[in-house]
Amino acid sequence: xxxxxxxxxxxxxxxxxxxxxxxxxxxxxxxxxxxxxxDSAGTGSWHIxxxxxxxxxxxxxxxxxxxxxxxxxxxEPGDFYxxxxxxxxxxxxxxxLEMMRPExxxxxxxxxxDFHPQAEARDVPDPYYxxxxxxxxxxxxVEGAADGLIAHMRERHGL
Numbered sequence: 001x002x003x004x005x006x007x008x009x010x011x012x013x014x015x016x017x018x019x020x021x022x023x024x025x026x027x028x029x030x031x032x033x034x035x036x037x038x039d040s041a042g043t044g045s046w047h048i049x050x051x052x053x054x055x056x057x058x059x060x061x062x063x064x065x066x067x068x069x070x071x072x073x074x075x076e077p078g079d080f081y082x083x084x085x086x087x088x089x090x091x092x093x094x095x096x097l098e099m100m101r102p103e104x105x106x107x108x109x110x111x112x113x114d115f116h117p118q119a120e121a122r123d124v125p126d127p128y129y130x131x132x133x134x135x136x137x138x139x140x141x142v143e144g145a146a147d148g149l150i151a152h153m154r155e156r157h158g159l
Contacts, residue, residue: 003157004037005149006079007112008097009089012042012072015124016089017052018138019112021065023146030150035159040070041079043096047072053128059135080105087112087149090123113141115148 009015020040027033052067088094127134
């Protein structure tokens with residue numbers, strides 16, 4: 001049985017696709033890619049069907065991550081049943097997810113940075129309205145949280 005993880009940000013074009021590709025690459029390196037299913041989504045509908053932001057793609061490519069195949073989608077109520085983890089990039093997205101979450105849903109809904117062992121902040125900042133350096137900072141935070149998430153899944157799910 002696969003562990004299923006959904007990463008969520010506002011529009012699904014910057015932070016959550018970045019998390020999806022980084023965790024996927026780390027799972028491949030760890031030999032766990034067949035044990036975990038990943039996806040990403042946004043709480044908003046503005047970018048449905050669009051590729052990740054070009055700046056996020058460039059920043060990711062500089063570190064060897066490709067987002068070319070990804071397309072934005074919006075969180076659906078069924079996601080709270082399909083996924084074991086629904087991980088928000090920030091407090092605002094977490095609050096939105098908690099409002100959307102069906103009462104009987106089984107998903108563990110929390111912030112992604114809860115898995116970052118040295119994170120000083122709890123939110124992955126939205127780089128959309130900032131400069132290129134914001135996208136590099138997102139990569140740094142996501143890489144740290146990715147390793148923590150994988151360690152957590154190894155322990156909790158016996159991967």
